[in-house]
Amino acid sequence: MEILQLIQSNLLTPIILFFLFGIIAARIKSDLKIPEAISEFLPIYLLAAIGLHGGIEMRNTGFENMLIPMLVAIGLSLLFTLNHYQILRRLGKFNIFDSYALASTYGAVGAVTFSVGLSFLKNQGVTSEGYLAAVLAVLEPVAFIMAIFLTNMAVSKQIRQKKESVSKGDTSGLDMGIQETKTKLSQVLHDSVTGKAIVILLGSIVIGYIIGEDGFSSIRIVFDEMFTGAIVIFMIEMGIIAGQRLEDIKKVGVFLTAFAIIMPTFNGIIGVLVATAMGLSLGGAVMFGLLLASASFIAAPAVLRHSIPQAKPSLYITSALGITFPYNIIILLPIMFTISTLVHSGEGSVDLFHYITKGWI
Amino acid sequence: MKLYNVKLLTITCEILAQKNIIEILGKHDITGYTTYEVDGNGARGIRGQGLKTEKNVKVEVIMREEKLQDVVEEISRTLFANFAIVLYVSDVGVVRTEKF
Numbered sequence: 001m002e003i004l005q006l007i008q009s010n011l012l013t014p015i016i017l018f019f020l021f022g023i024i025a026a027r028i029k030s031d032l033k034i035p036e037a038i039s040e041f042l043p044i045y046l047l048a049a050i051g052l053h054g055g056i057e058m059r060n061t062g063f064e065n066m067l068i069p070m071l072v073a074i075g076l077s078l079l080f081t082l083n084h085y086q087i088l089r090r091l092g093k094f095n096i097f098d099s100y101a102l103a104s105t106y107g108a109v110g111a112v113t114f115s116v117g118l119s120f121l122k123n124q125g126v127t128s129e130g131y132l133a134a135v136l137a138v139l140e141p142v143a144f145i146m147a148i149f150l151t152n153m154a155v156s157k158q159i160r161q162k163k164e165s166v167s168k169g170d171t172s173g174l175d176m177g178i179q180e181t182k183t184k185l186s187q188v189l190h191d192s193v194t195g196k197a198i199v200i201l202l203g204s205i206v207i208g209y210i211i212g213e214d215g216f217s218s219i220r221i222v223f224d225e226m227f228t229g230a231i232v233i234f235m236i237e238m239g240i241i242a243g244q245r246l247e248d249i250k251k252v253g254v255f256l257t258a259f260a261i262i263m264p265t266f267n268g269i270i271g272v273l274v275a276t277a278m279g280l281s282l283g284g285a286v287m288f289g290l291l292l293a294s295a296s297f298i299a300a301p302a303v304l305r306h307s308i309p310q311a312k313p314s315l316y317i318t319s320a321l322g323i324t325f326p327y328n329i330i331i332l333l334p335i336m337f338t339i340s341t342l343v344h345s346g347e348g349s350v351d352l353f354h355y356i357t358k359g360w361i
Numbered sequence: 362m363k364l365y366n367v368k369l370l371t372i373t374c375e376i377l378a379q380k381n382i383i384e385i386l387g388k389h390d391i392t393g394y395t396t397y398e399v400d401g402n403g404a405r406g407i408r409g410q411g412l413k414t415e416k417n418v419k420v421e422v423i424m425r426e427e428k429l430q431d432v433v434e435e436i437s438r439t440l441f442a443n444f445a446i447v448l449y450v451s452d453v454g455v456v457r458t459e460k461f
Contacts, residue, residue, distance in 0.1 A: 036413075040413060240411075241411040244411055298412070298414075301377070302414050305377035310442075
């Protein structure tokens with residue numbers, strides 16, 4: 001009951017309403033659209049604001065307690081990516097390229113989802129640990145790099161098998177293939193680390209750390225008070241793009257639709273519980289869960305189109321943006337918030353157990 | 362004025378294939394090209410809406426006929442299968458043939 005109420009009140013926040021409005025605008029074929037320069041600017045702005053907040057918080061709390069959550073997040077992200085791959089490949093019968101592309105899309109993080117999460121917490125009057133912004137930055141390339149590495153391994157294994165069956169002993173072509181794989185990987189690593197998302201995020205964290213609360217007061221009006229308003233404008237654009245893709249959802253198929261809803265729920269709830277066990281606050285556990293639940297739809301196409309061009313972008317963009325993103329911000333956020341509240345209220349673990357079994361019955 | 366015959370290779374493709382094309386051109390020692398963002402409709406539906414990474418670009422390259430075969434062959438072999446891409450060649454005349 002509590003969850004339903006929370007979902008209901010979440011539905012009526014400006015962020016969600018403007019997202020739904022964007023979908024409607026696209027469905028009635030309105031020519032409404034956010035000017036390109038603004039929709040390119042907004043993610044940069046959002047990441048700068050996230051980074052600044054994170055940096056300032058880290059100045060207050062120090063780095064030491066950041067290390068374990070960060071390593072755990074990386075470990076979980078890798079584990080989940082492998083898990084996604086197995087599910088997609090074995091149960092979903094997707095080909096190897098689509099499986100890896102989708103697995104990493106869902107293993108990666110969504111910065112827009114993260115922003116919406118922060119604003120959701122603000123709405124609930126809850127704060128979260130600032131270092132999660134740094135976790136966001138580190139997590140961004142991790143899932144992609146592993147998926148690309150594994151794809152290349154699988155491809156060069158196939159090439160090797162072919163080579164061996166054709167001509168025995170001649171491995172020069174194979175060496176070339178492995179070399180190519182290595183350069184491809186270092187290229188991806190370089191591209192994602194120097195990509196605008198990570199650069200602006202890390203830069204803002206450092207600047208936030210340097211300026212601290214005092215320096216921030218002069219720019220607070222832009223980077224704090226305008227934050228939710230900026231997300232709202234970006235949500236119109238996200239809604240329009242999602243709305244334009246609604247037809248594609250049919251092509252995504254039942255299996256992937258279910259995957260796009262069940263996996264984030266599973267990953268997110270595990271994230272919340274693990275974060276709670278590590279001692280993160282109520283809001284921090286929600287954001288940690290959201291990091292693991294979110295799928296990447298802005299960074300993913302740019303990275304994957306280059307590194308796994310064989311995968312169909314219509315699958316991973318549509319499922320991440322058209323299904324998982326709305327589900328995450330409308331339904332999963334309140335669910336994770338409720339769970340986090342439960343496990344943070346004293347004898348939480350027992351409560352949670354009852355709660356889940358109750359939900360099943 | 363004397364005009365020299367060279368080839369104009371025009372490639373319309375999704376923006377994420379642009380980097381691959383320019384790499385291929387580079388491999389064949391072609392450094393000059395022109396790109397511009399375009400919209401349009403084709404086998405993969407209306408392009409140029411929505412996300413920045415789903416836009417289309419048009420790449421124009423002027424080159425001598427000797428290089429054309431290899432470049433076109435490599436682009437078709439590596440990119441045709443996986444990317445939204447259309448490619449065509451036309452004859453053009455230039456004044457300063459030494460530039461190409």
